[in-house]
Amino acid sequence: MLSERLLKALKDQVNFEFYSSYTYLAMAGYCESIDLAGFANFFRVQAKEELDHAMKIYDYIYQKNGSVVLEQIDKPKAEYDGIIDVFEKGYEHEQLVTKKIYELTDIAYEEREHSTISLLKWFIDEQVEEENSFSSLVKRVRRIEDNPAGLYLMDDELAARVYTSNTSK
Template sequence: MLVKRMEDAINDQMNFEIYSAHIYLSMVSYFESQGLPGFANWMRAQYQEEIFHAMKMFDYLNEAGGRAVISALDAPTTEWESPLAAFENALEHEQLVTSRINNLMDIAREESDHATSIFLQWFISEQVEEEASVGDIVNKLRLVGDGGALFMLDRDLSTRVFTAPKEE
């Protein structure tokens, strides 16, 4: 059974994952309005991934003797100066998510909640991949600038497909 402190912290993060999904969905619309369907596709897959994360927490809360509680969300940003600015924002956001997941692990350890520690390990590993993936695109965007290479990168990003991770 989850202690109240852990339940509240996971609920907060679950809702933050939903907020994260809203940020990426907003970026889908931004990129579509900029004529960058590949960038939009990449962000659509990112949106689906964040919803997957939220649902993983939702299910864990309910299975571990807690209760998932959905809260109101702030509206996400809708405009960015450039594709690079949008991806830099995404990278900063993923770094914030990483710090929040690490905080959850700290709470689980303080509460000697071994089951939640094991559950959170997946998210810690996932955040390494999240930051690397977005960081790689930020680096490529810095290299290509706003020139014709943006078209090629857009084409590359159009190939991303969301695939739900296998449960371990």
């Protein structure tokens, strides 16, 4: 049985994962609007992964006999100042996600709620990959800032990203 405090923190994280999905979908829309369909594809896939993250916690809450009342999702930022700005904001967002996962894990440790700690370990590992992915993409887009050929090559590369769910492991 989860405490009210831990349950509330997990529900907040479900909401934040939905907000993350919304944020990446907004970034995908921005990329579409500047004719970078490959970049848009990258963010669409990212948005789907965030939905999986929300559902992983959602399912866990029900497994622990809790329930989730879905809350309103905040409006995501829609305007960006170019493709570098999009990736910088994406990287900042992932750092914020990591902070929230750490805070949630701190509560689970305080309460010695070992199954929740085990769930959150998956998210901690996932965040290492997410932050690393965004930080290297920020470096790459900065490098090709004034190089349209490089930008379109990268757009082609990101067009190939395919969604696969990794939340079941």
